[in-house]
Amino acid sequence: MVTFERITKNKLQYFSSVLDKKKRQVSGLFHIEGIHLFEEFLKSGFKAEWIVLHTDFISQHPQLANTIWNKFSAITFQANAAEFRKISDTENAQGIAAGIYQKKNNEIDFSTTTKDIIVALDQINDPGNLGTILRSADWFGINKIVLSKSSVDIYNPKVVRASMGSIFRVSCQSLDLPQFLMQAKEKNYSIFAASIDPNAPADFEKTNTSNVIVIGNEAHGISEPIKRLCSHEIRIPKFGHAESLNAATASAILMYEFSKQRYRNAK
Structure with missing residues (x-):
């Protein structure tokens, strides 16, 4: 031994x-x-x-x-x-x-050749949710996540555990979220805000651009300053009686829909 x-x-x-x-x-x-x-x-x-x-x-x-x-x-x-x-x-x-x-990434890699998907998280506070979102992103082949500076620490031990190792494969950066969204717009990314508004569209638009999916705080949703920077709203259809979905569940559904569209368009 x-x-x-x-x-x-x-x-x-x-x-x-x-x-x-x-x-x-x-x-x-x-x-x-x-x-x-x-x-x-x-x-x-x-x-x-x-x-x-x-x-x-x-x-x-x-x-x-x-x-x-x-x-x-x-x-x-x-x-x-x-x-x-x-x-x-x-x-x-x-x-x-x-x-x-820790791996330090100072700049976001905005793709210019493929239909890119980036997940942007606004004031996500629960470390279990963030870890699960990392794991879901890894499953759907999404390798870039950005967080507002007011979100939970990326390297919180509970985040790391909940990611089940996906933290080693998915780039996750804490940054100035409004500035990032403005940069994404300049790079011709469509920015989709996850919405609970019953009047928001529930059909996922087909876009010929790369996309940013914005997910809001577990209790309050996306903050107004961030919402104003989004170009589209998207709602997950509700068929039952639950009041809401938590951030990790909503993120997984949206990542599935957008990644399905990306791979379908790639064929």
């Missing part, structure tokens, strides 16, 4: 700081935990600064422990149960956690 360097008190204190938003912003790292997320990391182009394994994990998962030893022995440390709890963000920890370098 492979063995790793024991974690020190100073390293433990530094590693656990990745769970704090302000310290995450300073370090440029984010936290992953669990076997599935770690395996998704291994398939990605992201890099780790540190890895911590619970002592029991090493004996219970010898194949993965050997892979980590061969690739990351210099940055991997082992911890006992009490130590691991300090860097864990879950109740039922699987015994593996890591600090991953």
Whole structure:
């Protein structure tokens, strides 16, 4: 069985700081935990600064422990149960956690050759919703999401967990949303606002342009300044009695409709 360097008190204190938003912003790292997320990391182009394994994990998962030893022995440390709890963000920890370098994207890649789809999120506050939206975007082949600066932190551990690894494949940026929408208009993108207005059209228009789908806050919808920058409204038809759909569900339905149209037009 492979063995790793024991974690020190100073390293433990530094590693656990990745769970704090302000310290995450300073370090440029984010936290992953669990076997599935770690395996998704291994398939990605992201890099780790540190890895911590619970002592029991090493004996219970010898194949993965050997892979980590061969690739990351210099940055991997082992911890006992009490130590691991300090860097864990879950109740039922699987015994593996890591600090991953965030990818910084300064500019949006506006496509000029294909029918592009970008999802824009206005004041999305629930980390589970954002993680699920990332996962849905990944499923539908949409690889660009932008968020207003008032939305939840992209690298909140709950967002990362809910994304189920899609955070490694979908570009997600926090930015000035009005400025982004104005840039999208200049690039001839059609901007669709998800609406609950019963008078909004429920038929998805066929456009020959790339599209931005704007999804609003879970409780209040799209803010008025953002709504004024949208060129179209779109409503998801209602056939039952529920008052509303949550942001993640509405996003998935709209992403399906727009991606279906994109791939149908590509044939």
